[in-house]
Structure formats: C-alpha cells, structure tokens
Amino acid sequence: MVGFRDFLSELEELGLLARIDKRVSTRFEIAAVIKKLNSRPVIFTNIEGHKDFKLAANIAANRRLVARSLNISEGELLSRLIYAIENPSKGEVVEDAPCQEIVIRDPDLRKLPFLIFGERDGGPYLTAGIVIAYDPEYGFNASYHRLMLIGKNKLVARILPRHLNAYIERGNRDVAITIGNHPAFMLASAVSWKLGISELDIANALKPMKYTWTITNNLLVPADCEVVLEGRVTDEWTDEGPFIDITGTYDIVRKQRVIEIKCITMRRDTIFQQILPGGPEHRFLMGTPREATIFREVSKVCDVLDVRLTGGGCNWLHCVIKIRKKNEDDGRRAIEAAFKAHKSLKHVIVVDEDIDISDPNEVEWALATRTQLDKDLILKPGELGSSLDPSADQVNRITCKAGVDATIPLGEEREKFIKARIPGEDELKLEDYIQ
Ligand SMILES: [Mn+2]
Structure with a gap:
C-alpha cells in the first residue's frame, strides 16, 4: 500500500512537487501561493505560528495526478x-x-x-x-x-x-x-x-x-x-x-x-492538508464522480468512450462526451442520458472518437466543422437546473439547457471530416533536424 506521504515523495522525485521553505502566513498568503500554482502540487515547510506542521495542497488537483496515484x-x-x-x-x-x-x-x-x-x-x-x-x-x-x-x-x-x-x-x-x-x-x-x-x-x-x-x-x-x-x-x-x-x-x-x-x-x-475553495482540486473532486455517473447513464444508450466536465464550465455545468457512433441518433440519445444523470448540467456537446476532449480547441473544431445547428441542436427551455448559474433564475432554478450533436453524420462521406495526416509526423523528432 502506498499512502499520502509516499505519493508526495513520488511527486517530489518526479520534480512535480513545489517545495516552499520561505516563511508563509496562514492568513491569505498560503492560499494565494496555492492559487498562483494553479494545479501544481505544493508543500509548505515553514508556516508562521505552526512550526510543528508542514502543509500540502493540490495533490489531487487534476486527472494526471490522480491517475498516477492509482497507477x-x-x-x-x-x-x-x-x-x-x-x-x-x-x-x-x-x-x-x-x-x-x-x-x-x-x-x-x-x-x-x-x-x-x-x-x-x-x-x-x-x-x-x-x-x-x-x-x-x-x-x-x-x-x-x-x-x-x-x-x-x-x-x-x-x-x-x-x-x-x-x-x-x-x-x-x-x-x-x-x-x-x-x-x-x-x-x-x-x-x-x-x-x-x-x-x-x-x-x-x-x-x-x-x-x-x-x-x-x-x-x-x-x-x-x-x-x-x-x-x-x-x-x-x-x-x-x-x-x-x-x-x-x-x-x-x-x-x-x-x-x-x-x-x-x-x-x-x-503534514497538514488544505484544498483551495473554488480551485482546480475542489472542482476536480466535485466533478469527477459526476463524470462517472454520466458515463454510466450514457453507456446504457450508446458506445461511450469518455466524459469530461470542462474547466470553463466550472467542472459542473458543461459536459463533452466522446462516443463511438453506430446509429444516427446516438448523439441525441447521449445528450438526453447526460441530462438525466446530472441534474445541474446545462450544455452538452457530443463528439466522435477522433476528438481529444481534454483540448477545448479540438472540441470547438468539431463544432466548427461537423455541425449544422438547425439539425444538430437540442434546445430545452424551462428546465430545472443548477442554483449556481447567475444567468438562470437562481430562486426557482429554471434554466434553458442545450445539447449539440457534433458527430459526423453516418450517411456522409467520412473522409471529408477527418483531419489530414502527414505520414511520419507522429514519430518525427525535431531534435533530429535542429541543432
Ligand atoms: Mn455516502
């Protein structure tokens, strides 16, 4: 078994842990440093007024870290x-x-x-x-x-x-x-x-x-x-x-x-521990179990490959779903299943298996090159949504939800939607060309 401390050591050996030996205050200063580090793991070794404690943060702040911790x-x-x-x-x-x-x-x-x-x-x-x-x-x-x-x-x-x-x-x-x-x-x-x-x-x-x-x-x-x-x-x-x-x-x-x-x-x-409220670790921990719930529900209606509640959507309101499309209505069924699984969900985008859903630019590229919104948009006005969204009615939680099927239509010629590849580009190392 590998515990919290062993995982911190592993992160330190990999050069992923920021060690802060400068004296820091528990009032604002530690929080500001954690925030500035974004999702980089950190340990504070010199806390004003608390010499018997170190303090760690951001150790489960993203997928990469948690996947590594689980091998x-x-x-x-x-x-x-x-x-x-x-x-x-x-x-x-x-x-x-x-x-x-x-x-x-x-x-x-x-x-x-x-x-x-x-x-x-x-x-x-x-x-x-x-x-x-x-x-x-x-x-x-x-x-x-x-x-x-x-x-x-x-x-x-x-x-x-x-x-x-x-x-x-x-x-x-x-x-x-x-x-x-x-x-x-x-x-x-x-x-x-x-x-x-x-x-x-x-x-x-x-x-x-x-x-x-x-x-x-x-x-x-x-x-x-x-x-x-x-x-x-x-x-x-x-x-x-x-x-x-x-x-x-x-x-x-x-x-x-x-x-x-x-x-x-x-x-x-x-080693004490804290989580920055509203920060990446807080959002990752709240959002990831919901991704699992959405994945389970969508898997009942089509071949789902991955689900992501996106950072820009507070890891709570926006979802991207990657599917292996087999039937023309798989996208629509995935959208309905996602809304059923996570009641706070506001916008859903469904994409094909060639899209990297961790990259917002790739998702936008799918929207730009694979959708015609008169056919691919599902609008759901008057739905019960999240109390967190300031653009909705926060008292009765009424909101307009929407889903976009950004998958390639099955009847169309697939080739014209696929990104062009140059043979050898994936294996090519620039160091072989630049001194
Ligand atoms: Mn419980």
Missing part, C-alpha cells in the same frame, strides 16, 4: 472509478497505525494550520477534512465538509441534506475527521452514491486501503493518513460562513451544526 492512465480513470463504485470491497483493518503515533487528549485546534483563504471568510477554515461516521444499518460513510474553527475544541461544519446529515438525524453523533489523505481516499470520499454503500469500501476498490480504529469513538479511519480529529456532533448550531464556493464566489452565512473535538491523533512530522 493507471488518465483514460482509465473513469472506468476505474465506476468499477470501484459498483464493486466496493472491505479494506484491511490494522493496529499500530502511523496516524496514531502522536495522541493528544484535550486538544487545542488553534495549533493546527487552519487557513484564512479570502478577505470575507467567516473564520479560519479546514477544507480537506473528510468526515467519517457510522450507522448500525448503513455502515461507514465518508464525505467532505468545510469546517470553520470557532474555538479551542469546536468547529462548525457545512452539512448539506445528504448522507452525513441522515446519519446524524438517525442519532449517530460520533465522527472522525481525517486530514492528509491519499488521492484514492479523497476521490472516493467525494462520491455521493447510495446510502449504505461505504466510501471506505469504494476507496479500497480504487486502491487497497488499510484502516484502523479511532482511539475514543470506535470509527475506522485510513491508517496512514496524517491527522485524525475524533469528536462528536453537538446539539449546538451557529453561523457558518461566509465562504468561497465552487464557482469562486462567496456562499452565504447559515446556521450549521457544531462539532466538538475530544482527541487528536497524528503522524510524527505531521
């Missing part, structure tokens, strides 16, 4: 994720876990490098914390929740009405918050699939995991994560926010639940 190609990522969701399996449970090398009872959370990201943030935040809870009927659940620091041992958690909320309402108050996780566990915890299918088991199907029992509250956590906060959801509610959301704009203040932390366990030479 697969980028093209295999979605099918591996779908496999893991459909074939969850139990990880090994171990004792003497690295994440429990240091045990602190009666802890002070203010010693941890919570960050202030933006100027209107409601307080210092932890954004990379994965909350694990247990229900006797449904088993373990793991999910991301942003956590605002409000006192020595208190956090307020943004909890949407999804799985963790259901667990709490069923009386399960014990939680463990894990920080410094391998990308396999990060990606699995970003999946919101079915109640009763454990993200711990999805993670193990992505990559073999080892789990260990928490010290105070009988929960399983990844044995080689960096930090575990053991605590309990209280009956107290308080203001959470404002804080930056996936669109890069500020979310409103809401009354949310308070979590009390009773014990912290850590690895020695602890």
